[in-house]
Amino acid sequence: MTALLRAELLKLRTTRTFAAVVASAAALSLTLVVLGAALGKETKAHALFTNSAITYIIVILGAIAMTGEWRHRTITGSVLAAPNRVRLLAAKAISYSVAGIALSIIVTVPTIIVGELVLSGRGLATLGAGGIADVLWRNLAVAALLGPLGVCVGALVRNQIVTVVGLVIMAAAIEPAVFQAVPEVGRLLPLAGAPGGVLGGTHGDLSPAPALAVMVAWTLTIFAAAAWRLRSRDLV
Amino acid sequence: MKKFPPLGKPKRPGRAAVEIRDLSKRFGAVAAVNHLSFEIEPGRVTGFLGPNGAGKSTTLRALLGLVQPSSGSATFGGLRYDELDEPSARVGAVLEDASFHPGRSARNHLRVLAITGNHPPHRVEEVLSAVGLSDAADRRVKGYSMGMRQRLAIAAALLGDPQVLILDEPSNGLDPPGIIWLRGLMREQAADGRAVLISSHVLAEVAQSVDDVGVIADGELRAQGPLEQVLGGSDGPATTVRAQDPVRLTGALERRGHRVDRDGDVLNVFGATPEEVGEIAGHERLAVLGLAPRTRSLEEAFIALTGVQS
Ligand SMILES: Nc1ncnc2c1ncn2[C@@H]1O[C@H](COP(=O)(O)OP(=O)(O)OP(=O)(O)O)[C@@H](O)[C@H]1O
Numbered sequence: 287m288t289a290l291l292r293a294e295l296l297k298l299r300t301t302r303t304f305a306a307v308v309a310s311a312a313a314l315s316l317t318l319v320v321l322g323a324a325l326g327k328e329t330k331a332h333a334l335f336t337n338s339a340i341t342y343i344i345v346i347l348g349a350i351a352m353t354g355e356w357r358h359r360t361i362t363g364s365v366l367a368a369p370n371r372v373r374l375l376a377a378k379a380i381s382y383s384v385a386g387i388a389l390s391i392i393v394t395v396p397t398i399i400v401g402e403l404v405l406s407g408r409g410l411a412t413l414g415a416g417g418i419a420d421v422l423w424r425n426l427a428v429a430a431l432l433g434p435l436g437v438c439v440g441a442l443v444r445n446q447i448v449t450v451v452g453l454v455i456m457a458a459a460i461e462p463a464v465f466q467a468v469p470e471v472g473r474l475l476p477l478a479g480a481p482g483g484v485l486g487g488t489h490g491d492l493s494p495a496p497a498l499a500v501m502v503a504w505t506l507t508i509f510a511a512a513a514w515r516l517r518s519r520d521l522v
Numbered sequence: 523m524k525k526f527p528p529l530g531k532p533k534r535p536g537r538a539a540v541e542i543r544d545l546s547k548r549f550g551a552v553a554a555v556n557h558l559s560f561e562i563e564p565g566r567v568t569g570f571l572g573p574n575g576a577g578k579s580t581t582l583r584a585l586l587g588l589v590q591p592s593s594g595s596a597t598f599g600g601l602r603y604d605e606l607d608e609p610s611a612r613v614g615a616v617l618e619d620a621s622f623h624p625g626r627s628a629r630n631h632l633r634v635l636a637i638t639g640n641h642p643p644h645r646v647e648e649v650l651s652a653v654g655l656s657d658a659a660d661r662r663v664k665g666y667s668m669g670m671r672q673r674l675a676i677a678a679a680l681l682g683d684p685q686v687l688i689l690d691e692p693s694n695g696l697d698p699p700g701i702i703w704l705r706g707l708m709r710e711q712a713a714d715g716r717a718v719l720i721s722s723h724v725l726a727e728v729a730q731s732v733d734d735v736g737v738i739a740d741g742e743l744r745a746q747g748p749l750e751q752v753l754g755g756s757d758g759p760a761t762t763v764r765a766q767d768p769v770r771l772t773g774a775l776e777r778r779g780h781r782v783d784r785d786g787d788v789l790n791v792f793g794a795t796p797e798e799v800g801e802i803a804g805h806e807r808l809a810v811l812g813l814a815p816r817t818r819s820l821e822e823a824f825i826a827l828t829g830v831q832s
Pocket residue numbers: 522549552553554555572573574575576577578579580581618722723
């Protein structure tokens with residue numbers, strides 16, 4: 287299992303997509319935070335730094351990686367090298383958990399540093415050490431769970447475009463709409479609802495601990511479904 | 523290269539390297555493989571032959587645990603592929619249309635496989651040079667030719683120095699030097715005591731390098747055994763003879779119960795060896811201008827066995 291995980295992480299480190307996405311995500315969110323802190327009316331530091339946009343990127347990256355195994359038809363080679371398919375899926379899921387954490391650190395830490403400097407320059411309230419730790423764990427936890435979720439949804443659906451478009455529609459349209467209509471249900475949904483609760487969002491969200499539990503449950507459930515399906519699937 | 527355990531020796535001597543027992547695989551209404559049984563032995567190159575759609579790839583995929591058999595089993599010394607401790611050290615496989623992530627290089631691809639299979643990093647360099655890809659190893663696979671991809675697939679199969687090598691139409695895209703190299707590789711592997719299984723829909727392509735063959739058509743095994751035996755067919759000896767007086771020789775042969783096909787002054791005689799034909803001609807005082815055993819051509823044998831016209 288450790289060998290498999292090391293292999294997956296090597297793949298991740300050496301594909302250009304991942305590096306490119308991390309770099310652009312970092313640049314983009316840095317820009318947004320600087321603009322927000324310098325010009326915006328939003329002066330609540332916490333809201334400024336819990337950047338849920340990043341978390342969607344990791345779910346998409348995980349989905350792209352797993353569906354890529356079918357798109358590039360490398361799944362047969364991967365299964366030949368690691369015939370225990372459940373372990374293979376687990377290794378990929380864990381590697382995208384690690385990737386989510388890495389991405390989140392790379393994006394969040396510079397954002398917080400620069401944002402705090404700008405805020406204090408304007409004479410506005412900054413986050414203390416405790417506040418920073420709070421922002422960090424929320425971002426990391428969400429990214430660590432959404433990466434594997436993307437991998438597992440990808441393993442279930444397999445078609446890259448359908449998976450990516452589906453995830454985006456779900457996160458950006460369906461879940462917010464459900465939340466509007468029936469908040470009690472909407473806040474339990476996997477991509478925007480429960481992560482919103484962990485990040486500490488709006489009125490009506492779950493509080494962080496139950497929201498995190500809901501996210502863990504989603505990830506485990508979808509992992510189980512994907513593993514069960516992958517085990518019996520003919521790879522031709 | 524010999525830092526590996528002596529993989530050449532089968533773990534349980536006398537046990538076939540690959541055992542396929544009553545294997546069937548259906549895809550919906552299509553019976554791709556139908557109650558197929560055969561074995562391959564260590565130290566031999568076995569050709570797995572059959573026309574397009576015969577079920578070769580399906581059989582190999584079932585053997586490698588990629589598709590689930592509908593019934594029957596396909597094992598390596600009794601163990602399914604997914605039950606092997608170190609699959610890549612036991613079995614190396616090159617599948618049809620080998621695919622790689624286009625954005626990664628050959629070296630990177632092999633490094634990932636080496637980590638997964640616990641093979642030392644120097645094996646990557648060894649197999650790269652064995653397949654002649656050392657110079658291109660850091661280029662992205664996207665820019666590789668078909669033959670280069672095929673070489674990379676072979677390198678990946680060799681990485682764990684496996685006891686069993688399974689090659690599904692491996693000469694696809696290889697140039698003539700590549701094909702000759704591949705033949706040499708298969709012979710070397712067999713000489714080392716390993717088992718090699720190579721599938722093809724062209725008998726002539728593998729006839730020079732295989733010891734045994736299994737012939738499959740419509741998902742069923744049609745013939746199995748050493749190449750010469752399978753090529754010889756089951757219709758007994760046959761002789762080609764050129765006679766000065768073909769009409770009289772034909773009459774003499776047919777009186778003795780042999781079937782004769784006449785083509786000008788050349789006669790194909792079925793059921794008789796050259797010695798017998800010569801004796802009959804001598805007895806009748808007929809001059810014989812040429813006399814040879816008749817062997818089926820590779821294509822004739824293939825068509826006769828599979829019932830498929832090319
Ligand atoms: N995934 C699948 N779904 C449906 N039918 C399939 C599938 N894979 C193979 N078949 C069918 O099974 C039969 C055997 O196919 P297979 O690919 O094993 O043949 P083959 O001997 O490898 O042929 P070729 O020489 O063309 O590679 C064919 O009739 C094929 O159409």
